[in-house]
Amino acid sequence: MRDALAVSSYFGAVLSIGAYAAGMWLKKKTNLAVCNPLLIAAAIIVPVLLLTGISYDEYMKGAQCISYLLTPATVCLAIPLYKQLALLKRNKAAVFCGIASGVAANALTIFVLCILFRLEHVHYVTLLPKSITTAIGMGVSEEAGGIVTLTVVSIIITGVSGVIMCEKLFKLLRLEEPIARGLALGNGAHAIGTAKALELGEVEGAMSSLAIAVAGLMTVVVVPVIGNLI
Amino acid sequence: MKYVKEAGIIFGMSAAGEILNQLLPFPVPAGVYGLFLLLICLMTGLVKLEMLETTGNWMLDAMPIMFVPACVGIMDSFGELKSVLVPFLVIAVVSMAMVMGVTGLVAQWIIRRNGGKRS
Numbered sequence: 001m002r003d004a005l006a007v008s009s010y011f012g013a014v015l016s017i018g019a020y021a022a023g024m025w026l027k028k029k030t031n032l033a034v035c036n037p038l039l040i041a042a043a044i045i046v047p048v049l050l051l052t053g054i055s056y057d058e059y060m061k062g063a064q065c066i067s068y069l070l071t072p073a074t075v076c077l078a079i080p081l082y083k084q085l086a087l088l089k090r091n092k093a094a095v096f097c098g099i100a101s102g103v104a105a106n107a108l109t110i111f112v113l114c115i116l117f118r119l120e121h122v123h124y125v126t127l128l129p130k131s132i133t134t135a136i137g138m139g140v141s142e143e144a145g146g147i148v149t150l151t152v153v154s155i156i157i158t159g160v161s162g163v164i165m166c167e168k169l170f171k172l173l174r175l176e177e178p179i180a181r182g183l184a185l186g187n188g189a190h191a192i193g194t195a196k197a198l199e200l201g202e203v204e205g206a207m208s209s210l211a212i213a214v215a216g217l218m219t220v221v222v223v224p225v226i227g228n229l230i
Numbered sequence: 231m232k233y234v235k236e237a238g239i240i241f242g243m244s245a246a247g248e249i250l251n252q253l254l255p256f257p258v259p260a261g262v263y264g265l266f267l268l269l270i271c272l273m274t275g276l277v278k279l280e281m282l283e284t285t286g287n288w289m290l291d292a293m294p295i296m297f298v299p300a301c302v303g304i305m306d307s308f309g310e311l312k313s314v315l316v317p318f319l320v321i322a323v324v325s326m327a328m329v330m331g332v333t334g335l336v337a338q339w340i341i342r343r344n345g346g347k348r349s
Contacts (some may be wrong), residue, residue, distance in 0.1 A: 042301040063299040074261025078268035098337030105332035109325040117317040135259030180338035188330030195294040
């Protein structure tokens with residue numbers, strides 16, 4: 001049985017979709033933010049793989065057709081962005097200043113917390129790109145001498161926790177403007193946050209997509225400058 | 231054939247993005263290049279929204295699930311993560327909240343200030 005599943009080219013995909021569906025069901029049933037479908041899916045899949053002894057690579061044989069779609073899906077973020085172009089032009093000051101201050105806040109918070117936790121240089125540069133999308137973040141981390149796999153882990157933790165906490169955070173800070181919410185999600189929780197922003201609305205989705213691209217590029221410039229502070 | 235054509239355009243943009251990613255020296259992922267290529271094509275009218283909207287919206291709708299494999303991938307890096315797990319968790323969550331808060335508040339402040347001026 002294990003071998004039959006391990007060589008299957010669809011098992012990983014079916015497991016991923018099934019686990020995500022279970023996560024969506026649980027989210028609907030409990031209405032708890034912690035029951036994030038992504039988190040639930042991982043919490044189901046990892047034990048299944050460990051129990052059956054199927055390795056991550058064997059799982060990925062089937063699951064890669066799902067991650068394969070991530071690039072075209074990112075391309076499709078142009079659709080909401082195009083539809084909201086007029087709104088974007090009208091609010092360019094807010095968009096640009098919002099994203100830039102978020103990028104600065106990211107760098108400052110990580111710098112301070114790394115000092116508090118007495119982390120070394122290598123962990124500091126590993127964490128710096130954690131709020132941007134994986135593909136850019138990996139490059140930035142590598143360039144700065146960070147541990148790329150850990151950067152990916154911190155990017156995922158950031159995205160999932162962002163989606164879990166965003167609604168509480170928006171309420172607490174009285175963030176009501178769709179533009180501001182979208183920018184916050186894209187800037188704080190990159191593509192995972194953008195997927196959530198699209199659920200909130202088209203304006204949120206468009207602004208979030210834009211924030212991914214702009215914040216990503218700003219971070220590329222900022223990290224080499226501040227990377228040697230620790 | 232409608233959906234095939236739509237997927238063809240989207241995959242075409244993705245492939246063009248990949249080529250740019252290979253040719254240009256910037257650390258910009260293929261998807262982000264493709265995003266801007268498609269945006270330019272839409273703005274210039276080279277591609278019409280109707281030509282890819284159905285499949286495009288399907289992909290956006292399915293986007294959250296595409297992160298599942300990456301999440302599961304954490305299990306492969308767990309060995310490295312163990313020694314720094316607590317600081318990493320704290321730093322990731324706290325800085326995420328800071329970035330979201332600062333970004334949203336600054337943007338909202340500017341939007342409302344400008345809106346106030348107009349009215």
